[in-house]
Amino acid sequence: MVDVRKFRGTAGYLTSESLEAAVNCALLLERPLLVKGEPGTGKTLLAESVAAALGMPLLTWHVKSTTRAQDGLYVYDTVQRLYDSRFGEGNVKDVGRYIKLGPLGRSFSSSERVVLLIDEVDKADIEFPNDLLHELDRMRFRIIETDEEVAAKARPVVIITSNNEKELPDAFLRRCIFHFIDFPDQALMRRIVEVHHPDAAAHLVDQALQIFYELRDMKRLRKRPSTSELVDWIAVLRASGIDDVRLGDKLPFLGALLKKEQDLVALADHLSGGRRNRS
DSSP states (O other), rough: OOOOOOOOOOOTBBOHHHHHHHHHHHHHHHEEEEEOOOSSSHHHHHHHHHHHHHOOEEEEEOOOOOOOHHHHHHHEEEHHHHHHHHTTOOOOOGGGEEEEEEEHHHHHSSOOOOOOEEEGGGGGOOOOHHHHHHHHHOOEEEETTTEEEEOOSSOOEEEEEEEESOOOOOHHHHHHHEEEOOOOOOOHHHHHHHHHHHTTTTTHHHHHHHHHHHHTTTOOSSOOOOOHEEEEHHHHHHHHOOOOOOSSTTTGGGTTTTOHHHHHHHHHHHHEEEEEOOO
C-alpha cells in the first residue's frame, strides 16, 4: 500500500512548492528522487528533512569512486574470519557472523519503512547507477555465503544526490523523479539565515548578505561560497562580537567563505580594480 503522507518541509529546512511536489511525486510513485544542484544548496539536508517530517529512520550511503552496488547490499568480512581462525576468536564456522549488511541491505531488512540517502551517486563508476536501480527494482537479494534471501518488508524512500561530476545513464534517469535545486535568491536566503540565527541583528544580516552575493557574482571564483558557509560566517561574526562588516582587505574571517588560494587572489584583484575605478 502506498504511503500517502505528504512532505511539507520542516521548521529547519525551507522548501519551495516545486521541491515539495517532486518529493511527494516520488513518494506517490515509489520512485527514487534524484536531486541535483550546486554544492551547498541543501541536497543532503533534504533527506534528513524528509526523514524527520515523515517520522522515518534515515540511512545514509556515501558513494565513492570505488563503490559498487553490491557494497550497498552486504560485505563478507573474509579478513576478520581469517584473523579469527588464526587466533581462535569466535566460531569461524558460523559464516553469518562475518556478513555485514550495507545501507541498501539494511533498508531492505528493516521492519519499518526508512529513508535511504544515496549521496553523490555521480562519483561512482558509470555502471553503478544502473546496477543500483536493478537492486532497487528487485527489492530482494540473496547472501551467497549463507544462501539466505533478504526481501524488503517496505520499499524505502530513496533520495539520490548528484553534483553533476559526470553524466548519468538515460536508463537510470528514466526511472527516477528529478529535481534541480536552484541556489536561493536573497529573499529565501534571508529566511534561511533567520532559521539558523533568529536573534541576529538585522543590519548585520543585511551586510553579510550583500557581501556574500557580491562574492558569488565574481566571475573568477573557482568555488563560490555556499549557504552553509554563509551560515557559518555569520555564526563566527556573532560569536566574536562583530556587528559591522564591509567588503575590503580586512574582511573578518574570510576563510569561512573562500576556501581556495586562487579565489583569495581573485578577490584582491577585484578590490584593487574597484579602488582604481573610484580614483
